Amino acid sequence: MRTGDYKQTYGELVALIDSPPVWLWSAVLMLALIAAPHVLNAYALTFLMIILITVTGALGLNILTGYTGLISLGHVGFLVTGAYAYAILVSKYHMPPLVGFLGAGLVPALASLVVGAPSLRLKGLYLAITTLAFSFIINTVILEMRWLTNGARGISVQRPEILGISFDSDAAFTYLCLGIATLTLLATLNIRRSRVGRAFVAIRDNDTAARVMGINLHAYKLLAFVTSALITGLAGALYGIYLSFVSVEGFPFLLSIEALAILIVGGLGSALGAVLGTVLIVLLPEATRLVFSLFSAQLDAVFTTGAQELKSMLYGLVIILFLRFQPRGLVGAWHDIRRAWVNWPLRY
């Protein structure tokens, strides 16, 4: 009788996917996602696009906050830098979109060196507040550099055409987002099971101990910043294209908090958690609206007049409730369910 999920070799421990059923279900999910743009209506497709873009951004933050334990309250700064890098390269200087995406990754990565280097000595909340400061400074820099960024007027962005393939339609753009999100997921999973990923986690668990064990704190913390900013920048470019207009107002401070909320609701430090958290947080307002409209038309009316307020109140409430009752997030809940399923009727 199987009594547990034992790993006997190192290869098994670091395997990307450790069991055939997970392979099967991942393939099914992938096929479903590929079929989705042809099946879903335009309204549902927008949610799929937002989920895919948000997953990319959340995975980026997950490397910094989830794996390395460096809390960033300013990730929207990298998002907006990526979006602007893409918009300036493609819309203003008419570069090919691939160059735009490259810039959307590299410019935030460089910016992350600027914010990361002074932050190396800082810990915990002091670091969180430095990143917060960074995101405000970057907004002002963008507004002031009018010759490059058009200041407060923003830059409009077209859907791209890459290697002769046009991503103009919603379905095609969803495929682009799906491709980038999948690659990001694979990249983060692979980082996690490599030497670098283990160094990140060691820093998160106790940085002094990690340093004693020979991990170069400065190099790895900077690496975490750069990787995280690169991925987040790509997400920013996608979000800019989705909005079809890049401006400072399009990237409010609330997005930073939303990203942290996603990680916490999903389960900090887990790629699966980032995905689950994104799905929940993106669909939460819509789900609530549906429930409200089921109950009565009056409630629905309240929801439309105070929609924005109620939506953010829900965010806050969900974050608090999750931290209170399920600190390990959706991933923790999933592990509990799985264990209960395997061990039933025994407790453990």
Added chain:
Amino acid sequence: MQYLLQLLISGLAIGAIYGLIAMGFAVIYKSTGLVNFAQGEMTMITAYIAWTISTTVSGNVVVVAFGAILAAILLGLVIERVVMRPMLGEPVFATVMVTIGLAVILRSAINFIWDAYPHGLDVGMGRDIVRLGGIGVRTGQIAVIATLLSLLAAIWAFFRYSKMGVAMRAVAADDRTALLMGISATRVHALAWAASSVIAGIGGVFFALSYDLSPAMFQLGLKAFPATILGGLDAVLGSGLGGLLIGITENLAGGYLGSGMKEIAGFAMIIVVLMIRPFGIFGERDIERV
């Protein structure tokens, strides 16, 4: 010279407001080890309640001040009891995230209850202009600087000499050991939240008095962050002085470099300061065991 003095005085006045809110941050940090990201929102609620009292009940200064302080105490206590106390003993990161969630809820609640238009708080005083050596100063501005200084003195004495103040420091240093020594951590936390809410609320009311109430007021909390960080999160006095420093820097940057610089002067300053002193100017260095 006249211009410089004018900038300095108005910088001191706004800095005193930042200082009050920053002290609110520091009081909570000093006794619970948390950064309360909902401080700006709590400040804002107190200011809005003061405005509601002044328009519906009475515009008398004493009534408004008394009502606002009472409301702030109540707000602090309720938040501590309902939201924060269940998180006692949880990791700091989780608890800080709870305050972020709380901030989001409070901000939307304010927009939901009160409208989105700016309002001036009118209690019949505080807006008159006094000439001090050729420079126009509002009485409200003088009052807020005086309030900050007297509160600084009072809080310094409280933490230094009173039994409760020492208990608060003990809980901040190590809440389990403090519990074993017979200190009621919950009572300490409740007191800290109430005190912080009142101190920051006073700042909020003064802000409403000199400027206007508006839904963007929660940004005061974000502006007061640099002040707290500058002084060191665990230094209550340092935060108050940090506020003054940030206010002056901000105003000078705004006056001589342009309004864009005014917005970020404080943030740029803390990045520089933290590079040199990672625990703030007056903050104590953490010593860690592995």
